[in-house]
Amino acid sequence: MFCLGEALLDKKFWEAILELLKKYNNTPHxxxxxxxxxxxxxxHPLAVYAYLMFIHTNASDPVIFKEIENMMNEIIYELAKLYRGGESGILTSGGTESNIVAILAAKKVFSNKSNTVIAPDTVHVSVDKACDIIGCKLVKIPTNGNPVDASTLEEYIRKYNPFAIVITAGTTERGLIDPVKDASELANEYNVYLHVDAAYGGLLIPFLHRHGIIREDLRFYDGVSSISVDFHKNGLTPIPSGILLFNNKRCMEKICYNAEYTLYGKYCGLLGTRPGGSVASIWVLLKHYGLDxxxxxxxxxxxxxxxxxxxxxxxxxxxxxxxxxxxxxxxxxxxxxxxxxxxxxxxxxxxxxxxxxxxxxxxxxxxxxxxxxxxxxxxxxxxxx
Ligand SMILES: Cc1ncc(COP(=O)(O)O)c(C=O)c1O
The missing domain is CATH 3.90.1150.10 (Aspartate Aminotransferase, domain 1)
Known part of the structure; x- marks a missing residue:
């Protein structure tokens, strides 16, 4: 294996390697x-175990690694129960990639609108990055550190005719929750793509809402086009494991590109090869413990x-x-x-x-x-x- 042959059986070889690794193992834990x-x-140790077991797999190749695709489908099924919607989804490297891909999908679905995205100024920096990459204009709504209110959001929609609105369910700096339901109604009324960045709050809000701790809920209200959630944050899986869920398959198709040289024939999302181990790690925890x-x-x-x-x-x-x-x-x-x-x-x-x-x-x-x-x-x- 790896042309190391006999070396792998040699105790001295392992001691030397461990010594080398230990020198760098001063990271905080x-x-x-x-x-x-x-x-x-x-x-979680189970998640790490599953990750390692499937470390050789590529989640972008459902022909060779169809088991990973099956796991992914089961994950989407579970999340669809949690968020009461979401027809399709993709594994991402985390909240950043999810935001970029969501805005890309929005741009393609609403190509007839202005080149503008609107978002409260509490939005994660990855949305600035997304607009920079995609070449769209990001207009930030001043919020004075509060969740955006519906009337201000409506004012900005009228003024800028955006192709997408990005709101955050659990802001990075303070944990604020923008009003998902109000925003979804506006997105519906003005026919705009609404992405909810729940990278941090996605595995917290539905439960805290259910227990009466927070008023706002997180779900696919009619008008929500996508929700992103990171399992490597509160989901106890190894990095990288984000999920971007779309309310319908049409959005998902928009971010897929022909890759005829592959058996599957296409690549979806920003990345090409992506870690099947991440899918397995989310799946095993959901399977064993459920959403509990x-x-x-x-x-x-x-x-x-x-x-x-x-x-x-x-x-x-x-x-x-x-x-x-x-x-x-x-x-x-x-x-x-x-x-x-x-x-x-x-x-x-x-x-x-x-x-x-x-x-x-x-x-x-x-x-x-x-x-x-x-x-x-x-x-x-x-x-x-
Ligand atoms: C709300 C929100 N969105 C997106 C991200 C980016 O996530 P990642 O670092 O996994 O790309 C973060 C990270 O803290 C976040 O808090």
């Missing part, structure tokens, strides 16, 4: 409780976010924003947030920023425990002393 800002987490797994994660992370909110709010010098989804945003009343971040990084913690609020944010991912929050609050206390 989620279990240490110090990664509190990134939307990444430790994948995500319900548990949503409730656990929300609980810990509430705990973190109260703990941080005990510190008088801090202004803490009440969590909507499991994201806790806070700032010091007198110290600039970049300066505070520097001190926090010096303590070995990794937080991201909420620049629009001049604040910092903790994202409560599945690996975060209450004890991590206690340690972090102690670290903040020390900094403030």
């Amino acid at each position: 989620h279990k240490d409780g110090k990664i509190l800002g990134s939307m990444t987490t430790t994948p 797994l995500y319900e548990k994660i949503a409730l656990k992370t929300y609980n810990i976010a509430t705990y973190a909110y109260h703990k941080l709010a005990e510190l008088e010098e801090l202004k803490v924003f009440k969590p909507i989804l499991p994201i806790v945003v806070f700032k010091h009343k007198y110290i600039n947030y970049i300066e505070l971040l520097r001190e926090i990084l010096n303590k070995g913690y990794f937080l991201y920023k909420s620049p629009s609020l001049e604040a910092l944010r903790i994202v409560i991912m599945p690996h975060v425990e209450k004890s991590h929050i206690d340690d972090f609050v102690n670290a903040i206390r020390e900094i403030m002393q």
Whole structure:
């Protein structure tokens, strides 16, 4: 194998390789409780196992790897139950690719409209990237850090005649949820493509809504054209594993290109070859645990976010924003947030920023425990002393 032959059987060979790898294995690990800002987490061992078992497969080749396609169909079926719609879908490398592909589909479906996309200014940077790549104009709706309201959205639709609206169900900086139902009604009325970026919130919102914790729901209301959701965020699968769901097959067909040299004859989406292991990892968790797994994660992370909110709010010098989804945003009343971040990084913690609020944010991912929050609050206390 790999022309290594006998070497693979040699203990010394393995020792040398392990030594080499260990030299680079100084990365922080989620279990240490110090990664509190990134939307990444430790994948579930079952998901890792499935990923490795199917590591040789290409999810873009359903002729050779038809089992992967079958798994993908089952995933779409499960998600269609969750979001009450969604006829077809594609594995993506994550929220960024999903947003690019959704806007590409929109551009092709509504080619008769202006070359404009409208989105609240809280939208993820990948939408700027998408418009840059596709060559469309992105008009951002000022929101002052709130979910966009329906009347403002309508005003912008009338003014710009966009081919697509992008709203976010779980914004990156604050966890805001734009009004999906209102936007869907407007998309219907004005015949515009509506993409809901639920990369972060997609596996949280339906459950928190069901439990009465949040008002807004996430589903394929009539008028929603696509929803994106990342399993490598709250879904416990290895990176990369995003899913872009379309409400109908027509949209999906628009992002497929002839590739006659392949057995399948086409490639869909932005990538060519894509990891079948990612599909297997999502599938195995859905098969084994069902959607209940995500319900548990949503409730656990929300609980810990509430705990973190109260703990941080005990510190008088801090202004803490009440969590909507499991994201806790806070700032010091007198110290600039970049300066505070520097001190926090010096303590070995990794937080991201909420620049629009001049604040910092903790994202409560599945690996975060209450004890991590206690340690972090102690670290903040020390900094403030
Ligand atoms: C709302 C939202 N959309 C898209 C993305 C991009 O996801 P990815 O980094 O997986 O491409 C993120 C990442 O944090 C996000 O929060």
